[in-house]
Amino acid sequence: MTEPSGRPERRQRQMAARLEQILDAAAHLFADRGFHRTTTKDIAEAADVAEGTLYNYFETKNDLLFAILARLSESELPQAGLVPGAARPAQVSAGDARQHFASLLDLRREYVNENSVMLQAILSELLANTELRQRYSNQLLEPTLIGLEKELTLRIKLGQLYDLDVPATARVLTSLWIGLFILQLLEQPQNQPDWERLAQATIHIVFDGIAPETTMPETSGKPGQ
Amino acid sequence: MTEPSGRPERRQRQMAARLEQILDAAAHLFADRGFHRTTTKDIAEAADVAEGTLYNYFETKNDLLFAILARLSESELPQAGLVPGAARPAQVSAGDARQHFASLLDLRREYVNENSVMLQAILSELLANTELRQRYSNQLLEPTLIGLEKELTLRIKLGQLYDLDVPATARVLTSLWIGLFILQLLEQPQNQPDWERLAQATIHIVFDGIAPETTMPETSGKPGQ
Amino acid sequence: MTEPSGRPERRQRQMAARLEQILDAAAHLFADRGFHRTTTKDIAEAADVAEGTLYNYFETKNDLLFAILARLSESELPQAGLVPGAARPAQVSAGDARQHFASLLDLRREYVNENSVMLQAILSELLANTELRQRYSNQLLEPTLIGLEKELTLRIKLGQLYDLDVPATARVLTSLWIGLFILQLLEQPQNQPDWERLAQATIHIVFDGIAPETTMPETSGKPGQ
Amino acid sequence: MTEPSGRPERRQRQMAARLEQILDAAAHLFADRGFHRTTTKDIAEAADVAEGTLYNYFETKNDLLFAILARLSESELPQAGLVPGAARPAQVSAGDARQHFASLLDLRREYVNENSVMLQAILSELLANTELRQRYSNQLLEPTLIGLEKELTLRIKLGQLYDLDVPATARVLTSLWIGLFILQLLEQPQNQPDWERLAQATIHIVFDGIAPETTMPETSGKPGQ
DNA sequence: AATGAATGAGGGTTCATTCAT
């Protein structure tokens, strides 16, 4: 009864903000202790609302998880395209392939950094929850895979890449993304090489492989560690 | 003359079998619906024992999870060595590197296949459970990483590999394993290329990279699939 | 401007009432069948609330017991002082000692009557539960003992009592209280003399002893403390 | 099948010993942590037998408690008579009353000391368990009360005691015993006066009362029952 | 008679959800 019920905009903005608040709080808690160990009470407290309020925004605790996942799907990467370069094929050049891949790696890295909380929250549950997996995992994977496949196809056509098995390669590369992300979560931070070195090693592998081009004489410089 | 020191053989065997029974049942259920959605009642029913019986074998439900992880750690791969070839350096030759890597991939694949239920059961919880992660994740990762690092170092010395950043590379390769495993869990089976193609693509990437060797004129032959 | 700082009065009153409800129900059940034979379900039913509601008021079933004990400690007797007469020493006279003791006995009797349910509930657990005993038994005993000691000291100074061993006597008298209470709990009601007779006999013993004074002159040394 | 089944005596002795073992273990544990907090497993371990063995000796855990109580009833005091002096009335003399009471107090003290573990174990349960109370409490109280009543009656006849209300007085005195016992259990040991002082104070109260005989010559009518 | 693993009913407690305010 503060307002004479007019000004619905403010309300709407308030509610939108509140929703963000809740999603953020939930994502952080989920990432920190997992979905099941997080109680609605925890979430309410972290979001500074009453427990009942959660249920004005989400039907169930599960829906909260779905909303987090949905938000991830809407997030930068998929839209912007996993492969921004693809939009500007003109610029593509031989030298670019490597550089492009590098910047792509950083792009992903950025995305992951920004969303790591959400990703971690979701990933665990995706692995554990068959139903969730069936319903949603492709929403996360498909854009990446399809984008990557397109990109690969294009560059193959341009002669920048071997004529490789596109679907398989896309998956191998995606596995690399995923694996790098998970490894960073799993390994004790003090044991991890910093990201720069990982990125270098990744690029080196993906482009040069790990073995001297034996097959051929290979003079190529070796990237010392 | 303290005691005959051993309880009846039969009993012991029965109990060992029962323990397997329980671990298997639990692992399957954990993999299927996740740790938290699996109740002790579920496990007992699946293992065909009374609920109380579980607690003759494990102190808590959590310990059951730990036991699964422990069993994974004792499982083939780490012991046999991640890198069987390392034991026979004599045989190592240039051509071997690639072949060796391939068989190593298959070895891992086998390991993963045999333990996929357990791995899946654990992995989700590792991501969600900080405590579990701190206590145990290294038990799974370290052997792999260390073995791989040794292997890489050796082969570098033999001139089979570039002089690459060993720790970083070991992690990138491990990320690949992990990523491939997870991707297979996440993607709908019908969308997945079969394993053979994935393995090929992986080897191709790791050894040849995806770009023609060149860094230079696009001329190089493409290793078509 | 932090908060209006108070939740609706009504709510608060309701909750306070509910808390009483629960405490009373629990005390009765504890007294009737003992702490351990009373289930939280029993308590909830007797208090006409859901089982979960108990846990909005008490962290554990044990805390319920502690709360009962705490309430006993806050109850009339200790505060009002075990020895109301002590406040009015002026009135104290020789004849008063006996009369005072009698009214004191009745006072205690009243207290015990009003709290017998709680006392019984607690006492059994005090005997059985070392931890509870260490934490709380003195809260019940000390006030009684100290009050009694003060009273005795005072009256000795006034020449109303022998120069007796104050701490020991205080304990003997307190033992009498306790013993009378317990005996009434233990003995079949139909076998018990009514309270009036017990009180009379008590007073008689405490003041006159059971033997005619006879035997000897008072020469018998008084056991100073 | 060691023995040809002859020599049942040894067996019997063994079993009797085992039974003692179990009763002792149980009583100690009950006294230490209470009946309900003691598990059959605890008892078995303490008695150094298997859990199942308990059930060859007692039908239920409750029966174990009953057996402890039964053993208490058979114990010295009741048999020897609460009032050994009563058997030798010849010796009774005026001076003896006091002395006799003193030795009686010590007798009880001894009894309590020897059985305190059992008594504590039982008492708590007697207070908590209505059924147990109804079935057995009189087994403990009655002998004491009846013996005491007889004693009092006798000594009254002998003119050693006032013509007091025998049943009431018997109960008051018994309350004293009980109270002293319980107080010693409840109060922190370091706060307790030693037993000698308590005994002195008790005798003093019971015989001389706490007030100087002031009030008067013995003319005061004796409060007959 | 002794053993100790198996049993499963029942316990205390948690927590997603509801609903009166």
Next chain:
DNA sequence: CATGAATGAACCCTCATTCAT
């Protein structure tokens, strides 16, 4: 729409008792 106490199903675990060995 916000609140937070109330709810009760469901959980993990305990433990007295049974029974095959």
